[in-house]
Amino acid sequence: MKAIIQTDPADPRSLHWQETHIPTPREGEVLIQVAAAGLNRADTLQAQGHYPPPKGVSEVLGLEAAGVIVDPNGCVRPDGMPYREGDEVGALLSGGAYAEYTIVPAGQLTPVPDGFGLQETASVIEAACTIWSNLMMTAHLREGDTLLIHGGGGGIGIFATQLAHALGVRVAVTAGSPEKLDVCRRYGADVLINYHEEDFVKVVKELGGADVILDIIGAKYLEGNVSALAPDGHLVIIGMQGGVKGELNIGKLLAKRGNISATGLRYRDREDKARIVAETVENVWPMLEDGRICHHVDRVFPIQDAAEGHRALLDGEITGKAIFEVAR
Amino acid sequence: MKAIIQTDPADPRSLHWQETHIPTPREGEVLIQVAAAGLNRADTLQAQGHYPPPKGVSEVLGLEAAGVIVDPNGCVRPDGMPYREGDEVGALLSGGAYAEYTIVPAGQLTPVPDGFGLQETASVIEAACTIWSNLMMTAHLREGDTLLIHGGGGGIGIFATQLAHALGVRVAVTAGSPEKLDVCRRYGADVLINYHEEDFVKVVKELGGADVILDIIGAKYLEGNVSALAPDGHLVIIGMQGGVKGELNIGKLLAKRGNISATGLRYRDREDKARIVAETVENVWPMLEDGRICHHVDRVFPIQDAAEGHRALLDGEITGKAIFEVAR
Ligand SMILES: NC(=O)c1ccc[n+]([C@@H]2O[C@H](COP(=O)([O-])OP(=O)(O)OC[C@H]3O[C@@H](n4cnc5c(N)ncnc54)[C@H](OP(=O)(O)O)[C@@H]3O)[C@@H](O)[C@H]2O)c1
Ligand SMILES: NC(=O)c1ccc[n+]([C@@H]2O[C@H](COP(=O)([O-])OP(=O)(O)OC[C@H]3O[C@@H](n4cnc5c(N)ncnc54)[C@H](OP(=O)(O)O)[C@@H]3O)[C@@H](O)[C@H]2O)c1
Numbered sequence: 001m002k003a004i005i006q007t008d009p010a011d012p013r014s015l016h017w018q019e020t021h022i023p024t025p026r027e028g029e030v031l032i033q034v035a036a037a038g039l040n041r042a043d044t045l046q047a048q049g050h051y052p053p054p055k056g057v058s059e060v061l062g063l064e065a066a067g068v069i070v071d072p073n074g075c076v077r078p079d080g081m082p083y084r085e086g087d088e089v090g091a092l093l094s095g096g097a098y099a100e101y102t103i104v105p106a107g108q109l110t111p112v113p114d115g116f117g118l119q120e121t122a123s124v125i126e127a128a129c130t131i132w133s134n135l136m137m138t139a140h141l142r143e144g145d146t147l148l149i150h151g152g153g154g155g156i157g158i159f160a161t162q163l164a165h166a167l168g169v170r171v172a173v174t175a176g177s178p179e180k181l182d183v184c185r186r187y188g189a190d191v192l193i194n195y196h197e198e199d200f201v202k203v204v205k206e207l208g209g210a211d212v213i214l215d216i217i218g219a220k221y222l223e224g225n226v227s228a229l230a231p232d233g234h235l236v237i238i239g240m241q242g243g244v245k246g247e248l249n250i251g252k253l254l255a256k257r258g259n260i261s262a263t264g265l266r267y268r269d270r271e272d273k274a275r276i277v278a279e280t281v282e283n284v285w286p287m288l289e290d291g292r293i294c295h296h297v298d299r300v301f302p303i304q305d306a307a308e309g310h311r312a313l314l315d316g317e318i319t320g321k322a323i324f325e326v327a328r
Numbered sequence: 329m330k331a332i333i334q335t336d337p338a339d340p341r342s343l344h345w346q347e348t349h350i351p352t353p354r355e356g357e358v359l360i361q362v363a364a365a366g367l368n369r370a371d372t373l374q375a376q377g378h379y380p381p382p383k384g385v386s387e388v389l390g391l392e393a394a395g396v397i398v399d400p401n402g403c404v405r406p407d408g409m410p411y412r413e414g415d416e417v418g419a420l421l422s423g424g425a426y427a428e429y430t431i432v433p434a435g436q437l438t439p440v441p442d443g444f445g446l447q448e449t450a451s452v453i454e455a456a457c458t459i460w461s462n463l464m465m466t467a468h469l470r471e472g473d474t475l476l477i478h479g480g481g482g483g484i485g486i487f488a489t490q491l492a493h494a495l496g497v498r499v500a501v502t503a504g505s506p507e508k509l510d511v512c513r514r515y516g517a518d519v520l521i522n523y524h525e526e527d528f529v530k531v532v533k534e535l536g537g538a539d540v541i542l543d544i545i546g547a548k549y550l551e552g553n554v555s556a557l558a559p560d561g562h563l564v565i566i567g568m569q570g571g572v573k574g575e576l577n578i579g580k581l582l583a584k585r586g587n588i589s590a591t592g593l594r595y596r597d598r599e600d601k602a603r604i605v606a607e608t609v610e611n612v613w614p615m616l617e618d619g620r621i622c623h624h625v626d627r628v629f630p631i632q633d634a635a636e637g638h639r640a641l642l643d644g645e646i647t648g649k650a651i652f653e654v655a656r
Contacts, residue, residue, distance in 0.1 A: 138587075218578045237578055244579035250565055251545045251572035254590035259466075262582035 001058045004306045005098030015061075015098075015306040020209065023058060023096070025103045028270075030222040031071035032089060032104055036122035037303065038064040039322040040155065041239070042266070044310050046095075048167035049158065053095040054267050061306070062097025065104075066090045066112065066121035067326075075106035088112045090121040092129055092277055094266055097122075098306055100326060107274025109114075110281050113288040123321040124288065129273075130238060130265055132280040135160065135212060135297035138261050139234040143168035145211035148204055148228060150221065152189055153180025156238070158296045160185045160214055163284065166292040174200050176316070183319050204228040209256075212236065218295040219243030229258045237262040266269040296320030302327070330465040331388045331427030332634045340375035343389075343426075343635040350535055351386060351424070353431045359399035360417060361433055365425035365631065366392040366571065367650040368483065369567070370594070376425075381423040381461035382595050388571035389634070390425025391594065392448040392451035393432075394418045395654075403434035416440045418449040418464050420457055422594055425450075426634055428654060434652075435602025438609050441616040448623040452616065455487040457601075458566060458593055460608040463488065465538060466589050467562040471496035473539035476532050476556060478549065480517055481508025483649040484566070486624045488542055489515045491612065500535065502528050504644070511647050515622075532556040537584075540564065558587045565590040624648030630655070 001022045008014040043061045045051040069087045079249040090110035096102040124200040135141045150155045152173025165188025172191035173184045201224045209230030220242025225285045287293045311321040329350045336342040353359045371389045397415045418438035423429040431642040463469045478483045500519035501512045509520040521583025529552045537558030548570025591599025615621045629637040631652040
């Protein structure tokens with residue numbers, strides 16, 4: 001098979017479509033032929049050497065895929081519904097999506113939502129699982145809450161905006177351009193904050209504070225996020241685009257009984273991932289099927305152009321998601 | 329009636345037993361004649377001007393009391409069990425315990441545990457509610473977990489050690505002397521750390537990390553606490569004896585999917601407090617009654633000697649709890 005191989009570990013752009021061996025599924029794993037792989041910011045970090053795959057996982061990039069099962073290896077989904085050879089599926093991966101074939105632990109397979117193609121499926125898996133696990137399982141977001149989403153125009157941001165809006169949550173978003181903010185508005189954001197022009201802390205405080213904050217910036221926004229939290233609020237940090245170490249004012253946090261969680265999907269164990277995938281499919285797939293949440297595939301690149309896809313994401317050209325197409 | 333009045337706001341030792349007016353219960357409140365009031369470190373902070381009572385609450389010190397109902401004011405506990413005039417009760421307060429009479433929202437009354445006197449009752453209420461709400465309702469401590477308790481020899485520490493030990497949790501404690509650590513050991517602590525001699529981070533890492541940390545130090549221990557957390561661990565900060573602002577390494581927190589909560593009982597609203605008191609009485613009172621948790625009243629001062637009680641606590645002379653006796 002062919003896969004994207006990074007030929008120079010020191011050069012994140014050295015991503016080449018090359019011959020390599022087909023991986024062999026072990027117990028509890030399924031082999032799929034990949035039709036589409038989602039592009040995530042984490043892939044760019046991994047190419048830069050900052051985000052290694054967990055032990056035992058392929059070095060090949062790519063955290064989500066959709067395709068066709070070629071070897072079900074006796075696997076049955078945890079809910080008892082078996083997948084068979086030839087079934088179309090989605091897959092949450094710890095790596096390996098930028099390839100013609102990839103292996104998936106059975107608990108990390110998803111159905112293809114009714115009305116979705118394989119590219120659209122590959123575009124929602126990582127975002128849906130990340131957002132459901134963080135907003136619902138960790139922060140217990142509820143109808144009537146106020147949610148602040150940083151990076152509202154990104155793949156995560158657009159999806160989170162739609163999910164929260166569908167749940168009856170008031171959504172405030174930050175983004176860096178009027179164009180991105182306009183997309184956020186169309187997907188249900190109630191309060192639009194251009195972070196180049198406005199202070200999100202001030203805006204969110206005027207709303208009475210945020211019950212939940214979904215943050216991708218980390219250190220640079222830590223102080224502001226704690227200030228913007230409502231009493232009993234929950235700050236969930238899933239990215240560190242603005243640095244790793246920040247000052248925490250514990251007094252301020254204690255005065256509002258605040259909570260901070262920092263989480264990631266990739267290094268969780270299989271049981272945990274299977275639990276998250278199952279809850280996400282149960283709760284989010286119906287919203288995809290009845291249109292409460294739309295995929296937002298902004299651009300499709302041939303997988304051979306992986307390096308160009310990374311460049312476009314890093315240069316801020318992508319609103320929503322970019323997908324790699326893997327032609328048979 | 330008489331109460332402890334701080335005659336000079338600038339002098340935390342100016343605590344005098346003086347004549348003042350009896351407070352009048354409003355709707356949903358009960359008047360009790362106080363027999364015993366617990367001494368908490370927060371009282372010393374309030375006397376120093378750092379911890380003002382919430383709006384509408386007595387300026388008189390004291391967060392927990394036990395005594396006899398003199399005016400039930402038509403009140404019925406949330407579970408439907410009415411308290412009557414003459415009933416002995418405990419009370420979780422937002423202030424006002426250092427007095428002959430105090431008013432209590434009905435949802436914050438507790439029964440006197442079987443086998444307990446009023447002094448013992450007054451010694452456990454604030455600790456039990458603080459610990460149950462933090463370890464169980466916030467951090468979801470479970471059998472088999474490892475718990476690190478800072479200040480194991482304090483009022484909070486000794487109670488938390490017993491509760492966790494009774495629940496099948498492995499308990500590590502820090503304290504500043506062999507004597508305090510020996511008391512911790514007798515109450516069920518498994519791992520004893522003298523913080524003057526040993527690095528708690530190193531010890532706890534060797535145990536595989538702490539699933540939950542109950543912290544009273546704040547800034548000074550923030551970095552170490554994050555290092556000592558196990559994957560998916562929860563740091564709960566309830567005190568800031570070591571300062572307010574500390575550096576948070578978000579990368580380290582994210583790598584272990586850690587959670588930080590900072591909480592306090594005092595400024596919660598009545599519904600919240602009633603919920604906490606109800607859960608605490610339901611779960612902890614049986615443990616007090618069958619001896620799984622003992623009170624630890626170290627010293628009893630006449631209420632007239634409030635200033636001397638504060639001095640003894642601040643000078644580190646108290647292991648466990650000190651109680652003020654209010655003679656009729
Ligand atoms: N922990 C996990 O499990 C997990 C899972 C998935 C994703 N993530 C992380 O989540 C983050 C977002 O992922 P993604 O796929 O949505 O990436 P993305 O599509 O690149 O979106 C990131 C967005 O952030 C915006 N942004 C940049 N600086 C900002 C600032 N200072 N304030 C507010 N917004 C800012 C960017 O656009 P503009 O600046 O042009 O508005 C961009 O739209 C990444 O850091 C990723 O690593 C974590
Ligand atoms: N947020 C809330 O709702 C809430 C409720 C109750 C209490 N609290 C807070 O919880 C804390 C403890 O309360 P308490 O009533 O148990 O007070 P306490 O009886 O005075 O106990 C504090 C203990 O901390 C120990 N200690 C001091 N420095 C330490 C260090 N660097 N490392 C480890 N231990 C250290 C002290 O003894 P040694 O140094 O001699 O070992 C002492 O035994 C206070 O800060 C209080 O304000 C908060």
